[in-house]
Amino acid sequence: MAGKKSSNLESALQVKNLTVSYGPKPALLDISFDIPPGIMVGIIGPNGSGKSTLLKSILGFIEPDFGSVNVFGNPLAESKGKVAYVPQRGAVDWDFPVTVEQVALMGRYGKIAWWKNPGKDDRDLVDEALKMVKMENFRKRQIGQLSGGQQQRVFMARALTQGADLLLLDEPFAGVDAATERAILDVLEAAKKNGQTLIVVHHDLATAAEYFDRIILIKQRLYAYGPPEKVLDTDLLSEVYEGNLRVFTELKAKEAAV
Amino acid sequence: MIELLHTAFIEPLGQAFFVKSMIGGTIAAVVCSVIGCLVILRKMSFLGDALSHAMIAGVSGGYLFMKLIFDVEAYAPAMLIGSIIAAVVTVALIGFVSNISRIKEDTAIGIIYTGIFAAGVVLVSVFHEYIHIDIVHFIMGDVLGIADSDLWVAAIVASIVLTLIILFFRYFQITAFDPIMAASIGIPVVLIDYLLTTSVSLVVVSAVSMVGVILVVGLLITPAATAYLLSDRLDRMMLLAALFGTTSVIGGLYISIWLDSSGGGAIMLFCTFQFLFVLAVAPRYGMIAKKLRRMRMIPQELTEDILVTILREGGKPVSEQVIKGYIHSHDKYLSKGLRLLTQDEMLISSDGGFKLSDSGEKEAVRILRAHRLWETYLQKVGAPEGQVHSIAHHLEHLHDNEAIGYIDGMLGHPEEGPHGESIPADPLQVAKGKKFQLSLLRTGSEATVTAIGERAKKSGLKKGNCIVLESRVDDGETWVVSVGRRKIRLDHSASDDIEVELSGNNH
Numbered sequence: 001m002a003g004k005k006s007s008n009l010e011s012a013l014q015v016k017n018l019t020v021s022y023g024p025k026p027a028l029l030d031i032s033f034d035i036p037p038g039i040m041v042g043i044i045g046p047n048g049s050g051k052s053t054l055l056k057s058i059l060g061f062i063e064p065d066f067g068s069v070n071v072f073g074n075p076l077a078e079s080k081g082k083v084a085y086v087p088q089r090g091a092v093d094w095d096f097p098v099t100v101e102q103v104a105l106m107g108r109y110g111k112i113a114w115w116k117n118p119g120k121d122d123r124d125l126v127d128e129a130l131k132m133v134k135m136e137n138f139r140k141r142q143i144g145q146l147s148g149g150q151q152q153r154v155f156m157a158r159a160l161t162q163g164a165d166l167l168l169l170d171e172p173f174a175g176v177d178a179a180t181e182r183a184i185l186d187v188l189e190a191a192k193k194n195g196q197t198l199i200v201v202h203h204d205l206a207t208a209a210e211y212f213d214r215i216i217l218i219k220q221r222l223y224a225y226g227p228p229e230k231v232l233d234t235d236l237l238s239e240v241y242e243g244n245l246r247v248f249t250e251l252k253a254k255e256a257a258v
Numbered sequence: 259m260i261e262l263l264h265t266a267f268i269e270p271l272g273q274a275f276f277v278k279s280m281i282g283g284t285i286a287a288v289v290c291s292v293i294g295c296l297v298i299l300r301k302m303s304f305l306g307d308a309l310s311h312a313m314i315a316g317v318s319g320g321y322l323f324m325k326l327i328f329d330v331e332a333y334a335p336a337m338l339i340g341s342i343i344a345a346v347v348t349v350a351l352i353g354f355v356s357n358i359s360r361i362k363e364d365t366a367i368g369i370i371y372t373g374i375f376a377a378g379v380v381l382v383s384v385f386h387e388y389i390h391i392d393i394v395h396f397i398m399g400d401v402l403g404i405a406d407s408d409l410w411v412a413a414i415v416a417s418i419v420l421t422l423i424i425l426f427f428r429y430f431q432i433t434a435f436d437p438i439m440a441a442s443i444g445i446p447v448v449l450i451d452y453l454l455t456t457s458v459s460l461v462v463v464s465a466v467s468m469v470g471v472i473l474v475v476g477l478l479i480t481p482a483a484t485a486y487l488l489s490d491r492l493d494r495m496m497l498l499a500a501l502f503g504t505t506s507v508i509g510g511l512y513i514s515i516w517l518d519s520s521g522g523g524a525i526m527l528f529c530t531f532q533f534l535f536v537l538a539v540a541p542r543y544g545m546i547a548k549k550l551r552r553m554r555m556i557p558q559e560l561t562e563d564i565l566v567t568i569l570r571e572g573g574k575p576v577s578e579q580v581i582k583g584y585i586h587s588h589d590k591y592l593s594k595g596l597r598l599l600t601q602d603e604m605l606i607s608s609d610g611g612f613k614l615s616d617s618g619e620k621e622a623v624r625i626l627r628a629h630r631l632w633e634t635y636l637q638k639v640g641a642p643e644g645q646v647h648s649i650a651h652h653l654e655h656l657h658d659n660e661a662i663g664y665i666d667g668m669l670g671h672p673e674e675g676p677h678g679e680s681i682p683a684d685p686l687q688v689a690k691g692k693k694f695q696l697s698l699l700r701t702g703s704e705a706t707v708t709a710i711g712e713r714a715k716k717s718g719l720k721k722g723n724c725i726v727l728e729s730r731v732d733d734g735e736t737w738v739v740s741v742g743r744r745k746i747r748l749d750h751s752a753s754d755d756i757e758v759e760l761s762g763n764n765h
Contacts, residue, residue, distance in 0.1 A: 025658040026661050
């Protein structure tokens with residue numbers, strides 16, 4: 001897929017000195033990080049820490065006060081279609097009369113001229129994407145008739161058919177059971193192997209270390225960015241989460257078990 | 259003049275039909291308005307419309323039943339029971355369709371009520387030889403020709419429904435607000451739902467004979483919506499809605515007498531104008547209030563710019579004319595901003611112009627500090643030289659203490675900006691009687707050490723030492739303080755970990 005050719009670039013996403021505000025108090029303050037291609041990165045932070053603002057800034061929905069976002073070396077404005085967004089499950093009308101295949105094809109809509117029908121190459125891309133997320137046997141299913149994990153995978157397929165090399169996922173693991181979480185993770189791993197870069201908003205500290213190559217810890221400003229063992233430091237977390245004890249006892253239990 | 263008023267207002271009261279319609283209309287309107295509050299809060303306005311239309315089928319069904327079986331013409335109780343049955347069937351079918359299928363509730367309402375209404379229309383036209391119902395009467399209503407039986411029906415329905423609402427007020431409230439939570443604490447949500455829809459059916463049936471099928475929805479929702487603009491509590495909203503329902507009936511009836519118009523039409527017209535009037539003038543949610551609020555609002559950026567401009571001019575009073583020279587804004591806004599700042603006691607207005615008060619000066623210094631720190635920051639991260647000032651001018655309004663504190667620490671607590679301008683100390687922290695980090699101190703200031711942290715244990719300073727910050731060396735990365743004759747060098751981390759308070763003659 002399209003992912004392969006860009007993997008020789010040095011940076012998939014570069015955020016530099018990003019400051020975003022909705023008033024005298026900044027929502028994001030001086031955020032800088034650099035994500036190399038082909039890895040899976042988790043964004044974690046407490047509620048209201050600016051996770052979704054960061055996501056929106058990377059998608060170009062918000063004009064920053066200062067700072068820049070570069071996607072594969074190009075400014076955001078020139079990178080249309082390079083970034084795909086997978087919404088939270090709650091944001092979708094699951095009764096909508098649309099099939100798995102059609103949702104996956106929607107990823108191509110931005111590239112098909114309005115007077116044309118989807119061509120063979122569009123359909124091939126849909127096939128490929130559905131195969132990759134292991135949903136090829138459900139192509140005629142209406143999306144409401146799928147399990148939570150399958151639904152998430154369909155939207156992954158849509159992101160893949162967009163031909164985007166950078167995928168942003170908003171809490172894909174929210175409200176799914178352990179088996180589904182595993183299934184979603186498998187798809188993410190497959191996308192990663194395919195050369196895609198994934199950025200995942202996540203809120204479960206206990207699983208973060210296992211899932212991600214690197215973690216971004218934010219609360220208004222960047223507290224840490226790096227490999228999980230460096231970021232998931234108890235002192236750092238207690239500073240960011242202001243001593244929310246439950247989180248740490250769980251994490252400590254995990255540490256002890258390892 | 260008095261005679262005119264007498265003819266207009268008192269004379270109609272002498273006529274029995276007018277008084278009767280006023281009593282009947284008021285009873286119907288009060289109960290409609292009160293239950294209407296629940297209807298609009300549950301977003302069920304469409305349901306009222308549906309029920310009133312479906313009634314037609316029930317009325318003709320009841321008529322036909324009595325006519326064909328007992329050969330009784332236009333037997334009112336049968337028509338009433340028929341219409342209640344039709345309403346309940348409609349509600350049940352709507353619930354059925356939306357529960358068993360993916361069809362959403364608003365669509366289900368549209369399907370079912372038109373179907374039942376159509377059945378009524380077909381029934382009436384097929385049996386037109388037997389049925390002598392005036393359909394127009396149903397569509398338009400006839401409040402001025404109200405029958406005694408209608409009056410009784412309205413009174414009984416109103417007393418039942420109002421009693422239910424008063425008795426189960428809390429249940430209706432919580433079911434409308436948060437049905438899932440209500441169910442979880444054991445409230446029979448489904449039962450309450452049926453109680454509400456049945457009450458609405460009863461109310462609609464009793465009101466249709468007065469204002470007609472089409473206008474009954476208005477009586478159900480308009481007074482409630484009017485009250486909604488004025489109240490933030492459900493109980494008050496219901497009281498107000500009842501009041502607006504009553505005024506609509508009284509006002510509308512007088513209009514219909516004066517203009518010799520349809521009673522129902524006049525009532526709803528009055529009700530609608532009443533709503534529009536409240537929409538315009540409501541103190542919080544009204545249009546005028548909103549507009550006024552927006553006009554009174556002065557952008558925070560403007561007031562901040564004014565403060566900094568006066569600060570930069572030095573200690574003397576600055577005239578409005580001079581401020582105008584620096585700030586590009588509408589004159590009206592500028593004067594308003596100045597007035598606002600004076601009201602807030604940030605500025606002191608005198609003959610020569612405007613001067614900063616103590617609190618105004620602190621605020622201005624804080625913003626100037628933010629501006630200079632942002633400038634230093636921008637220089638450091640490599641923003642284009644020509645744009646540094648204008649970007650900093652925008653960013654200075656981001657002056658949240660915590661954010662600026664972070665930027666200051668990140669830059670190593672600089673005392674000077676990129677072009678040698680001095681960066682003022684934080685006026686809220688570095689003040690008499692406040693304890694703060696030594697790193698925030700400005701060169702030449704005297705202070706007393708109040709606490710020593712872990713990272714400064716080896717510095718040689720002790721609690722109670724009187725120190726003077728002599729200088730900053732190594733590009734500002736080392737703090738040189740003197741204790742008596744001794745000079746001590748501190749790095750950034752150590753000086754962050756020493757707490758001091760101002761002493762002696764500091765400015």
